[in-house]
Amino acid sequence: xxxxxxxxxxxxGGTVTKVLTDLGINVTLLEAGPMLHxxxxxxxxxxxxDYPHRGAGEGGASYFGHGRPFGFFSAxxxxxxxxxxxxxxxxxTEFMWFRSRIVGxxxxxxxxxxxxxxxxxxxxxxxxxxxxxxxxxxxDIAPYYDKVERFIGVTGSKEGIRSAPDGxxxxxxxxxxxxxxxxxxxxxxGIPCIPNRLAVITRPTNGRxxxxxxxxxxxxxxxxxNYSSSQVQIFPAMKTGRVKLITNAMARELxxxxxxxxxxxxxxxxxxxxxxQIRCRTVVLAAGCCESARLxxxxxxxxxxxxxxxxxxxxxxxLTDSTGFSLSGLIPALEGMxxxxxxxxxxxxxxxxWWLWDKKTDFPRGYxxxxxxxxxxxxxxxxxxxxxxxxxxxxSLKKAIYNEYGARVSFSGRGEMIPxxxxxxxxxxxxVDRWGIPVLKFHFKWTxxxxxxxxxxxxxxxxxxxxxxxxxxxxxxxxxxxxxxGGEIIHEVGAIRMGSDPKTSVLxxxxxxxxxxxxxxxxxxxxVSNPDKNPTLTICALAWRTAEYLAEEMRKxxx
Amino acid sequence: xxxxxTPRLSRRELAKIAALxxxxxLEFAAAQHVHQQAAAEAQNGGGVYQPKALTQHEFDTLxxxxxxxxxxxxxxxxxxxxxxxxxxxxxxxxxxTGGLAWLDDAMRRxxxxxxxxxxPAERTxxxxxxxxxxxxxxELAAGIRFFAWARRMTVDAYYTSAAGMKEAGYMGNRAxxxxxxxxxxxxxxxxxSGL
Numbered sequence: 227x228x229x230x231x232x233x234x235x236x237x238x239g240g241t242v243t244k245v246l247t248d249l250g251i252n253v254t255l256l257e258a259g260p261m262l263h264x265x266x267x268x269x270x271x272x273x274x275x276d277y278p279h280r281g282a283g284e285g286g287a288s289y290f291g292h293g294r295p296f297g298f299f300s301a302x303x304x305x306x307x308x309x310x311x312x313x314x315x316x317x318x319t320e321f322m323w324f325r326s327r328i329v330g331x332x333x334x335x336x337x338x339x340x341x342x343x344x345x346x347x348x349x350x351x352x353x354x355x356x357x358x359x360x361x362x363x364x365x366d367i368a369p370y371y372d373k374v375e376r377f378i379g380v381t382g383s384k385e386g387i388r389s390a391p392d393g394x395x396x397x398x399x400x401x402x403x404x405x406x407x408x409x410x411x412x413x414x415x416g417i418p419c420i421p422n423r424l425a426v427i428t429r430p431t432n433g434r435x436x437x438x439x440x441x442x443x444x445x446x447x448x449x450x451x452n453y454s455s456s457q458v459q460i461f462p463a464m465k466t467g468r469v470k471l472i473t474n475a476m477a478r479e480l481x482x483x484x485x486x487x488x489x490x491x492x493x494x495x496x497x498x499x500x501x502x503q504i505r506c507r508t509v510v511l512a513a514g515c516c517e518s519a520r521l522x523x524x525x526x527x528x529x530x531x532x533x534x535x536x537x538x539x540x541x542x543x544x545l546t547d548s549t550g551f552s553l554s555g556l557i558p559a560l561e562g563m564x565x566x567x568x569x570x571x572x573x574x575x576x577x578x579x580w581w582l583w584d585k586k587t588d589f590p591r592g593y594x595x596x597x598x599x600x601x602x603x604x605x606x607x608x609x610x611x612x613x614x615x616x617x618x619x620x621x622s623l624k625k626a627i628y629n630e631y632g633a634r635v636s637f638s639g640r641g642e643m644i645p646x647x648x649x650x651x652x653x654x655x656x657x658v659d660r661w662g663i664p665v666l667k668f669h670f671k672w673t674x675x676x677x678x679x680x681x682x683x684x685x686x687x688x689x690x691x692x693x694x695x696x697x698x699x700x701x702x703x704x705x706x707x708x709x710x711x712g713g714e715i716i717h718e719v720g721a722i723r724m725g726s727d728p729k730t731s732v733l734x735x736x737x738x739x740x741x742x743x744x745x746x747x748x749x750x751x752x753x754v755s756n757p758d759k760n761p762t763l764t765i766c767a768l769a770w771r772t773a774e775y776l777a778e779e780m781r782k783x784x785x
Numbered sequence: 786x787x788x789x790x791t792p793r794l795s796r797r798e799l800a801k802i803a804a805l806x807x808x809x810x811l812e813f814a815a816a817q818h819v820h821q822q823a824a825a826e827a828q829n830g831g832g833v834y835q836p837k838a839l840t841q842h843e844f845d846t847l848x849x850x851x852x853x854x855x856x857x858x859x860x861x862x863x864x865x866x867x868x869x870x871x872x873x874x875x876x877x878x879x880x881x882t883g884g885l886a887w888l889d890d891a892m893r894r895x896x897x898x899x900x901x902x903x904x905p906a907e908r909t910x911x912x913x914x915x916x917x918x919x920x921x922x923x924e925l926a927a928g929i930r931f932f933a934w935a936r937r938m939t940v941d942a943y944y945t946s947a948a949g950m951k952e953a954g955y956m957g958n959r960a961x962x963x964x965x966x967x968x969x970x971x972x973x974x975x976x977x978s979g980l
Binding site for chain 1: 862866933937938945949950957965980
């Protein structure tokens with residue numbers, strides 16, 4: 227019998243593990259993938275020439291579009307497709323589902339962007355009549371943003387911008403040259419461009435050494451100078467002796483007792499392909515929004531033939547991803563610049579929060595802007611663009627490559643999608659995965675709200691590049707092809723949403739199931755909306771709050 | 786107890802690595818990981834490279850072609866890189882065996898000599914045709930398509946080699962205690978931008 231079984235070891239599961247073990251509670255942590263060994267798994271500091279294929283992959287996979295997503299050196303274990311673990315997509319729609327099966331999940335490689343939701347983000351319906359208000363407010367979550375930021379370490383600066391609330395920040399390193407130019411251009415256009423908020427420590431924190439500025443956060447950080455749930459929360463928690471970690475454990479079903487409470491978690495031990503069960507007092511789902519929804523929908527029984535905790539029918543509904551659009555350009559002012567090391571943190575040192583939150587636009591909500599540029603480590607594909615544009619060969623080709631290297635900038639928008647009735651996931655009754663578990667079927671649709679937002683991004687990014695004296699590298703495509711595919715930005719949230727009304731939501735304001743008192747959710751599932759801020763920080767803050775609530779309810783004997 | 790293994794390095798050891806890293810470039814980290822040798826051996830003069838997938842004639846032809854595309858590409862192991870990937874991928878092999886055969890055939894028709902034995906000026910004249918899309922013509926289409934492949938992969942091989950990185954001017958992949966941006970670089974770009 228386990229007091230708490232946590233399913234999933236990413237941002238939510240890692241945070242719950244840390245908070246509960248700090249409070250003296252024993253947990254069992256199930257992870258569908260293997261153990262992570264940062265010092266051997268991560269390819270941090272490797273050169274392309276350390277590998278005969280230089281990063282193109284076996285047989286030059288990346289030349290044929292079959293390379294690893296985010297490149298050979300990325301720290302993830304998985305991708306858009308997992309062998310033997312398919313998902314289906316409804317005809318006529320597109321959705322991509324990124325899964326990283328390993329201790330730490332997607333936090334091992336993610337972008338570390340750590341943005342608080344604004345006060346108004348919690349009351350979207352009250353503000354513009356679209357979507358649904360959260361059952362909690364900014365003030366409810368703010369203390370937990372503080373705790374998370376203090377613990378994991380987030381860079382930033384106090385700016386007093388309502389759309390980008392200030393937090394507990396560590397100093398952000400100075401902007402790179404292209405970022406200095408971008409900031410100047412942004413100022414001309416009236417767009418704030420401020421120090422970035424990344425889960426990277428620039429001061430020694432809780433025994434973790436400060437960032438050493440190699441720019442390779444996406445490869446995983448051996449010194450744990452950025453946040454990953456594996457290195458920052460789970461490994462330290464394991465040292466307390468209160469964590470029983472079970473790897474290669476694919477959760478299959480939640481088994482309930484006669485009162486409708488979860489009494490055991492059924493999982494498949496991948497090594498032996500055998501089913502096992504762990505009896506539990508409480509369970510916390512943190513498998514990732516869609517994977518947790520799948521688990522609930524696959525847990526059918528008397529009184530819940532529609533899936534567990536799903537009397538509302540809301541499980542799988544209200545699914546969203548962030549909108550995504552990128553544009554790059556060549557900036558002549560940067561050509562021939564004196565060479566220097568511009569690696570820095572593994573991400574931009576500046577970003578642009580949404581700046582028109584109090585202005586009228588022809589779409590609801592907004593987006594923030596992420597920046598790219600600098601002298602990144604050359605890799606396979608780094609110079610395909612210039613080689614194809616320049617053509618030719620010999621010294622003229624080399625000269626063009628030399629000039630363009632470090633002279634390109636890119637802008638990526640990440641914006642808010644409004645939940646819509648055509649976007650959801652459900653169980654596909656026709657398909658099971660290699661473990662015999664029915665898979666998810668996705669339905670996804672962008673609406674005009676998102677398409678108009680992406681048009682606005684394109685205009686803004688074009689203006690930024692041109693203000694810098696640069697030239698946009700553009701392919702003229704209709705907006706429906708410019709916008710990212712559903713799931714592509716890997717910000718899928720909302721399919722197990724919280725709310726005050728059990729008829730329209732799955733979870734109460736503490737992320738505890740309305741229908742099942744000993745069932746909690748601590749991933750992106752509970753998020754009621756998907757504001758123009760990457761969700762990880764909010765997932766961590768909500769998980770922290772949920773874990774404290776769960777511990778208190780256990781102490782009181784309520785669960 | 787955990788059913789998974791705990792990480793092999795302690796926090797103290799990790800801190801030590803980080804401290805070492807701060808002392809200089811991370812050659813020690815690279816040195817810890819000895820990988821398959823292939824191209825590297827040839828680069829280091831560790832013997833004559835034996836092609837794995839291409840014939841000796843194809844390999845020698847490719848080597849000359851790569852060196853013309855990016856002077857220095859031989860040092861960067863470009864031909865070895867292509868040969869290795871071709872040895873793992875029949876589609877890649879087909880692109881190069883077909884492309885190199887096309888090149889020899891076109892050279893023989895034009896100059897009565899294959900690419901290797903033709904005069905340097907004749908090789909250059911051929912590349913001046915197939916290195917540009919604007920020369921698109923039915924009799925050149927396959928050559929232009931092949932050259933674009935060879936150009937991309939030669940550029941990749943060269944600029945991912947130590948020599949190419951140095952020439953491009955990449956100065957990172959090292960641990961630094963404090964991230965700083967040289968004032969002269971900022972001044973250079975700001976002045977030129979007019980911002």
